[in-house]
Amino acid sequence: MNEAFLSASRPNQRLTGTITCFILNHMVQYPRKLDSTFGALADPTRRGILERLGRSDAGITELAQAFDITLTGIKKHVGVLEAAGLVTTEKIGRIRRCRLGPRRLDDETAWIAAYRRMLESRLNRLGEFLERTREKQ
Numbered sequence: 001m002n003e004a005f006l007s008a009s010r011p012n013q014r015l016t017g018t019i020t021c022f023i024l025n026h027m028v029q030y031p032r033k034l035d036s037t038f039g040a041l042a043d044p045t046r047r048g049i050l051e052r053l054g055r056s057d058a059g060i061t062e063l064a065q066a067f068d069i070t071l072t073g074i075k076k077h078v079g080v081l082e083a084a085g086l087v088t089t090e091k092i093g094r095i096r097r098c099r100l101g102p103r104r105l106d107d108e109t110a111w112i113a114a115y116r117r118m119l120e121s122r123l124n125r126l127g128e129f130l131e132r133t134r135e136k137q
Contacts, residue, residue, distance in 0.1 A: 033085075037108050040084040045069065046077050050086060050100070057099040060089075 040046055045067055052058060052066060060094040078098055081087035085103040089096050 034111060036084040036105060037086065037103070037105065040080050040086055043077070043080075046081055049074075049077060049081060049098075053087065053098055053100050057097055059095045059097055061095070063098065 015080055021045065041050075049063060049066060052063065058066075058072060060074055060078065063069075064071050065076070069077070078087055078089060082089060082101070084101075086101045088101045089098050091097075
């Protein structure tokens with residue numbers, strides 16, 4: 001059995017050495033930018049914030065009122081969007097103004113297009129299979 005597991009399962013004993021373990025999943029290796037963008041867009045409130053900012057810049061208070069969310073809640077949502085590069089904020093006096101960020105979503109659009117092509121290819125093959133099996137009957 002793994003020594004680190006044995007040591008961890010006996011909390012009264014000290015670990016005698018440092019064991020480093022790296023787990024790497026080779027199946028899921030997308031750029032972090034895609035993950036942060038899709039994660040940010042996964043929430044309907046954040047999508048609504050982007051739509052609202054598409055019309056005009058807004059302050060945090062305005063957004064909180066528009067979405068009936070606390071200031072703390074809207075700041076968290078804006079923070080996620082800002083980390084993904086979808087929104088930028090600027091403090092002007094006592095007001096934090098939000099506007100759409102510089103990201104154009106080119107990588108995300110390319111990923112969606114490739115996924116769509118893969119699905120369409122699979123559906124085409126299914127259609128061809130169904131046609132062949134129908135002809136044999």
